Amino acid sequence: MTQFLSLRHLRLKTRMVLILGIIAILQTGVLGHFTIRYLDNVLDEQIGQQAMRVAQSIASSPDVIRAVTEKNTTFLQPLSLRLAKSTEARFVVFGDKDGIRLAHPSPARIGKSMADDDGDTNEPALVHGKAYVSKAKGSIGWSMRGKAPIFEQDGKTIIGIVSVGYMLDTVDTIVGHHRVSMLVAITIAFLFSVVMAILFANHFKKAIFNLEPEQIGRLFRERNATLETVREGIVAINHDGRITTFNHAAIKTLKLPDDQYYIGRHIQDVLPDSGMLDVLENGEPQFDQEVWLHDHNLIANRIPLLQDGVVTGVVSSFRLKNELDMVSRKLTRIQQYAESLRSQSHEYNNKLHTIAGLIQIDAKDEALAVIGQETSSHQAFIQHLMNVTSDSILAGCLLGKYNRAKELGLELYIDEDSQMSALPKQLPREQLVSILGNLIDNALEATLAHHGKGGTVSLSLSDFGKELIFEVNDQGAGLTADEADKIFTRGYTTKSTQGHGIGLDLVRNLVDHLGGMITVEPAETDGSRFTVYLPKAFRKPATEHEKED
Known part of the structure; x- marks a missing residue:
């Protein structure tokens, strides 16, 4: 031993x-x-x-x-x-x-x-x-x-x-002669085995990338540990379409029975709607594809495995789309807060410079008037916000957008009859902020591009009845019927600059997730009106961690 x-x-x-x-x-x-x-x-x-x-x-x-x-x-x-x-x-x-x-x-x-x-x-x-x-x-x-x-x-x-x-x-x-012949045969067989062993070892080492068996074993254990620690679902198939890898995250994500053994089964028997066989056939990778699988909306990547130019299998990684959307929403919220602070800082710097200049030229009365005007205008908007809603997060978002509009030379007007005091506790505030923030930003950009400075974006909020209703009116160029049909498509934009075509798609997904509805129609004068309807009886879906617990 x-x-x-x-x-x-x-x-x-x-x-x-x-x-x-x-x-x-x-x-x-x-x-x-x-x-x-x-x-x-x-x-x-x-x-x-x-x-x-x-x-x-x-x-x-x-x-x-x-x-x-x-x-x-x-x-x-x-x-x-x-x-x-x-x-x-x-x-x-x-x-x-x-x-x-x-x-x-x-x-x-x-x-x-x-x-x-x-x-x-x-x-x-x-x-x-x-x-x-x-x-x-x-x-x-x-x-x-x-x-x-x-x-x-x-x-x-x-x-x-x-x-x-x-x-x-x-x-x-006679037997002695044959015994000598047998010894010669044994020697020749040994030498032949040595030569074949060297040739086979060289071929085998090349096939396993010059790794030693112990290294392969260690890599195999590391690979299994890695697959089980990542939160993305990972599935791999061979050239016959049979499953070679199916980690625990894939089972939990797709809500499959965890008491079954999936290795060796055909992918069609486990995931009949999977597009991995298409990649296996055409060899074309698929990145960030939004797919529905087992009644789950997923973001999937599918990569073909190539050996000497031949497709020998496919690896797919996927994650629930709402998890990625949640990350995106958090980043959007942080970005909105940062823009809000930047807008307020920029606006107040301008005001301070103006006041400082008036003081230096000994125009004290004018300086006091500017201070009073700014204070009264800002305080009036804040007082109006407090009458409209008692929710601090919603109020903070609207205040930030008000300052952003001021910075752009526009006005954010909230309808005097607006009322939003019955926000359900279970309604995710970050999702609501993301919806309103994207709609208002989109309205500000459209108004500035078409009307220029001095334009107005109006907002109306209502919690009357069983729904929460948010209306955003801009003074933009308006939308054609064809544009209205495509405006919520990811990547579609009416703007010529890069980096657009994402916000309204995110808004639509969030509204769908909350069980609501969004419409777009021409405004009464010019521009467009976006209306969001959210049910008050919204029930917050369980998170993945809550499901695990």
Whole structure:
């Protein structure tokens, strides 16, 4: 185990060479061992069968039958030597029906029992009359012997036995040659495995960007941790359209069952309305697409995965549009506050410079008149705001827009009959401020562009009945019927300068989110009138954090 663990410190190529080399040695070694054993057994069997066939052939010779019957050792002894030479056997031994030798390569053993050499009683041949093969160690070494009974001419009476033996050193020599060949094959297989391991390791390393397995494992864990910590939903599919990544944020965003396993399933089975298959087919990325998926309005990005110029998959990240809108609204509110402060600062700096100049030229009465005029005008607007609404956030927004209008040389007029004291507590003030702020800014810009300084933007507020009604009238150029249909489309603008076409789209989305309605129509004199209707019975939707809790 320690040696195995130590391999982890080696590079991938070195590990692959060692592992494949060891596997090659083990495979060829085991295969060679069984091959040698099989060859040894086959050769033994072949030699034994050959010895038995030779013994049966000799036992059927009439001369041998007659000589054994007569126990003619003088005839059988030289015959056994000639037969051994002609059949390439190590020995040919004759015995009578009692197993006493009648001929033997060693004359001194003639007359002795054949059982003295190998302990074989020769019972199968002498008792049962059957030819058989035996392997034994005799006086001249290990041999494979074929033994056959010798019958009288009638073919029934057993009168003796003949034993033909082949030494096994020949088998060992043949097996030895094959063993050397096997060792050469093992060496060649090992070298071939090393070369293939190097080539395969180079190809494999290139495919995994020259990373080590431990690095890939660490990156995989980091990737999973990253996917689960981001708040955006992330889904990835392969070239077959099957899901390979589906993080927890995607499940929560789409309100899918979290007790199911989505990896490996086809994207159409999980998200049938997804456009990821289109990206997989055409390879064109999609950025900041507003889509509806599982009855959710999302902002989605879909990026194709390319390998050697071929699309191998698609990754999609998405987030609820209202979350992004909330961020946008907060930024808009901050921007409005900043503009309000800048407008007030700029306006009051101008007034202070004027007052300072009047004091320097000793026009004290005029200076006091300017101060009184500014104070009375500003105080009158503030007093009017306090009569219209008691909501400090709404009042602060309108005061800021009043100062902004003053800076532009325009007037923001609030209808004297306006009343907005019944604002529901659950109505998000930042959304209301964003709606009014964008409409007023749009009206100021339109009035200044068409009417010039001295123009008026009028505002009417009403909380009568079941709805909150806000009317903004400008003195702009007005809108054609075609422009009125497109004015709330994101990116569409009637202005020639860049950076427009977003505010009214945001207003429409906010009004829709609050369950209200917005209309645009020509004003009574000139310009346009934007009217917003918001229900008082608005119920604030739960946030994602509240849903999680």
